[in-house]
Amino acid sequence: MISFAGFRKRDWVIEPLGRADAPAMAAVHNEGFARPWNDGEFAALLAQTPVFGFAARREGEGGGPLSGFVLARLAAGEAEILTIAVAKSARRGGVGRRLMDAVLLRLHADRAEAVFLEVDERNAPALALYRRLGFREVGKRPGYYAERKGEPASTALVMRRDLR
Numbered sequence: 001m002i003s004f005a006g007f008r009k010r011d012w013v014i015e016p017l018g019r020a021d022a023p024a025m026a027a028v029h030n031e032g033f034a035r036p037w038n039d040g041e042f043a044a045l046l047a048q049t050p051v052f053g054f055a056a057r058r059e060g061e062g063g064g065p066l067s068g069f070v071l072a073r074l075a076a077g078e079a080e081i082l083t084i085a086v087a088k089s090a091r092r093g094g095v096g097r098r099l100m101d102a103v104l105l106r107l108h109a110d111r112a113e114a115v116f117l118e119v120d121e122r123n124a125p126a127l128a129l130y131r132r133l134g135f136r137e138v139g140k141r142p143g144y145y146a147e148r149k150g151e152p153a154s155t156a157l158v159m160r161r162d163l164r
Contacts, residue, residue, distance in 0.1 A: 011059035014102045024066040029085045034146045054102045070099040081117035118156040135159040
């Protein structure tokens with residue numbers, strides 16, 4: 001378990017995800033994605049050997065509600081951030097950064113060479129975080145993200161960070 005001092009005097013505990021977290025992951029994912037994943041999809045991913053992730057919970061809530069999570073996969077020295085989501089109630093409080101720090105620490109320990117992710121080009125807060133963490137754009141996927149609330153489909157930016 002990793003404990004991080006939080007923004008605005010909140011403390012967060014970052015701990016490994018388990019299959020039992022799948023329903024809570026689906027609920028948090030639903031708050032931020034036009035096509036959210038369901039608990040069965042999360043449980044199936046967590047059952048795969050190369051997939052791992054971390055949950056963020058407020059310190060002192062002893063297994064309390066999920067404030068956010070990150071899910072990653074590592075194979076043949078390359079990693080991919082499959083998804084990261086933060087509950088609306090915990091956004092802008094440093095949870096995403098703490099989750100990314102935890103996954104990057106794990107990938108360094110596992111001697112991964114690089115990590116990739118995809119992000120909606122319209123998601124300015126996520127783009128700013130990833131750039132601060134050393135990710136750079138290496139590709140685009142036009143129309144990758146589904147339409148939502150009358151907006152056209154948007155482009156996914158493929159980003160990479162070298163770890164060695």
